Amino acid sequence: MTQTATEQLQIFLDIATESVLAAGAVLKERWGKLNNIQEKGRPGDLVTEADKLAEAQVLKILNLHLPEHQILAEESGALGNTNSKYLWAIDPLDGTTNYAHGLPMAATSVGLMIDGVPSVGAVYNPFSNELFRAARGLGATCNRRPIQVSPTSELTQSLLITGFAYDRRETTDNNYAEFCHLTHLTQGVRRLGCASMDLAGVACGRLDGYWERGLQPWDITAGIVILEEAGGKVTAYDGSPLDINSGRILATNSLIHDSLSQALLETPPLAEWKS
Numbered sequence: 277m278t279q280t281a282t283e284q285l286q287i288f289l290d291i292a293t294e295s296v297l298a299a300g301a302v303l304k305e306r307w308g309k310l311n312n313i314q315e316k317g318r319p320g321d322l323v324t325e326a327d328k329l330a331e332a333q334v335l336k337i338l339n340l341h342l343p344e345h346q347i348l349a350e351e352s353g354a355l356g357n358t359n360s361k362y363l364w365a366i367d368p369l370d371g372t373t374n375y376a377h378g379l380p381m382a383a384t385s386v387g388l389m390i391d392g393v394p395s396v397g398a399v400y401n402p403f404s405n406e407l408f409r410a411a412r413g414l415g416a417t418c419n420r421r422p423i424q425v426s427p428t429s430e431l432t433q434s435l436l437i438t439g440f441a442y443d444r445r446e447t448t449d450n451n452y453a454e455f456c457h458l459t460h461l462t463q464g465v466r467r468l469g470c471a472s473m474d475l476a477g478v479a480c481g482r483l484d485g486y487w488e489r490g491l492q493p494w495d496i497t498a499g500i501v502i503l504e505e506a507g508g509k510v511t512a513y514d515g516s517p518l519d520i521n522s523g524r525i526l527a528t529n530s531l532i533h534d535s536l537s538q539a540l541l542e543t544p545p546l547a548e549w550k551s
């Protein structure tokens with residue numbers, strides 16, 4: 277008997293879930309026991325044995341169930357069948373800087389693109405024990421309960437989140453000006469250091485909007501599906517369709533999308549910014 281598209285998405289979602297839970301168990305087990313923290317290139321861009329061990333768990337599960345699929349994993353790079361329309365984007369430890377410092381805000385993020393469209397996502401934070409999941413058309417959940425975005429419709433009433441990429445010392449396009457500008461226009465801008473949980477936070481209504489530059493597909497593929505299935509909107513900064521390889525994302529509860537987009541585009545340079 278052939279599977280329906282929905283049944284197939286459900287199977288992929290279960291595999292994504294199995295892999296993030298296995299990786300999360302590794303992150304818990306290695307917590308506080310790290311003895312080899314390295315920089316990957318740029319200052320502050322860390323990798324630990326926990327990143328590698330957690331990624332090995334995800335790869336083992338994907339290879340077992342779906343050996344014919346394509347994979348983009350943060351620590352191992354491109355793997356598998358490059359002709360496949362299925363591409364898994366894996367961040368084994370999103371929030372490595374937090375993890376390495378003993379700050380319990382980190383997650384494993386496993387997302388699937390089908391023909392380039394984010395279609396399945398699982399994000400598991402083993403410290404809060406929160407499992408966010410979604411598949412296109414099937415809704416989004418946190419710990420198996422449906423979630424939805426906030427009803428906040430005014431930028432002035434919103435709580436936002438952002439981040440600063442590892443190349444921030446090498447460019448003036450480092451998000452500092454946007455951070456100042458949006459801090460003035462809203463109830464606040466947070467920085468948790470974990471892009472997948474930033475997106476999940478908007479998806480479940482704790483936050484109203486998120487923007488960031490310098491991201492990789494493994495940071496956001498799963499979170500995009502979760503947010504869109506929870507009623508949110510994801511685009512480029514200017515509201516045009518998202519290019520997942522551009523590094524930039526604007527992600528909101530939908531209601532503040534246009535006003536946040538406009539505010540980002542109108543950000544004055546830092547030199548002109550006054551208190």
Ligand code: IPD
Binds near residue numbers: 438440442470
């Ligand atoms: C980082 C986190 C952080 C974001 C960085 C990412 P990593 O991922 O998601 O919030 O600001 O741009 O690279 O390095 O911890 O996997």
Ligand code: CA
Binds near residue numbers: 370
């Ligand atoms: Ca990441």
Ligand code: CA
Binds near residue numbers: 371
């Ligand atoms: Ca990572």
